Amino acid sequence: MGLAFSRQRICSFFAIVGLSAAFRAPGARRLGNRRSARTLVKAAAAAAPEGPVAFQGEHGAYSEAAVFQHFGADVETLPCASFEDLFAAVESGAASYGMLPMENSQAGSINKAYDLLMDFDLRVHGETVLRVQHSLLALPRKDGEPRPSRVRSHPQALAQCERYIQANGLTVEAGSDTAGSAKEIAAAGEGGVAAICSALAAERYGLEVLALGIEDYKYNFTRFFVIAKGDARGTLALPKTSVIFAVGDKPGALCSALEEFGTREVNLVKLESRPRRRTAMPGFNYIFYLDFEGHHADDGPRDAILGLLRSCAFVKLLGSYDAAPPLVIADAGAVPDPALMQI
DSSP states (O other): OHHHHHHHHHHHHHHHHHHHHHTTSTTOOBOOSSGGGGGSOOSGGGSOOSSOEEEESSTTOHHHHHHHHHHOTTOOEEEESSHHHHHHHHHHTSOSEEEEEEEETTTEEOHHHHHHHHHSOOEEEEEEEEEOOOEEEEOOOOTTOOOOSEEEEOHHHHHHTHHHHHHTTOEEEEOSOHHHHHHHHHHHTOTTEEEEEOHHHHHHHTOEEEEEOOOSOSOOEEEEEEEESSOOOSOBSSEEEEEEEEOOSSTTHHHHHHHHHHTTTOOEEEEEEEEOSSOOSSSOOEEEEEEEESOTTSHHHHHHHHHHHHHOSEEEEEEEEEOOOOEEETTTEEEOOGGGGGO
């Protein structure tokens, strides 16, 4: 295992050293590593992908809504049955990008997504934060026809709309996912069942929106990574970087790793730990996922990452990309900084 780590560290070291030149290719530049660049327009969101964008779920899923939010309404999408299929589609070239949900402000982190970022050699090219606004959908009703008495959706969506469900006396049915429930109801003509999902699914499957915004908490957001092969290129208005690392089993190892950033005034915005799944060592060993402001080739972040390579057992750069811009939603006020939803 020690030999494997050594190879990882050597490969990572040369990759990091060469990245500065790679990101200074013709047509590529950065606009600084602080949030003062908020007024600049995101260039990445304006670039149309050459191929489809993969997402997990059925058409009408929140992940597909995130694709349209990030790339525009005209982009081609590719639904995938699982997160593994999403990664495989991007890796094989069947999709140009993948829209990967990382965490929800109510339900927390999506562990499978973090694990697959470790397993696959794909990079983060962008970030988007989608407001999750649950809708109650059903087949169009004739005059005098009763409203549905049952509701079907993913268990997480049902839990996020518990107050509305109880107040309206609806019987709960767990479904495989949100948009999948809408698709099932439309295909089977189940007039007595409603679905909780996105309003996008109503357009896709010809359903009627009975109620909009039925979630218990209006501040319900999901953060997504835009993943692709290779490194993100072009102007970064709000540069942000994600890395994975593992520290040795000794007192102060994690603190020392984080100090590499603090001493260089690099602002950390998220720290996530996951058990290492491929280890023969007894007990639990952890890897850490870290997001910080700035581009990895800028002086401070670059030196901090080189410091990690000197002291850590393993380091993997997930990429530098444009951070999600501030959100403004009409009925719930402004969210001044997406980083506030990542605590």
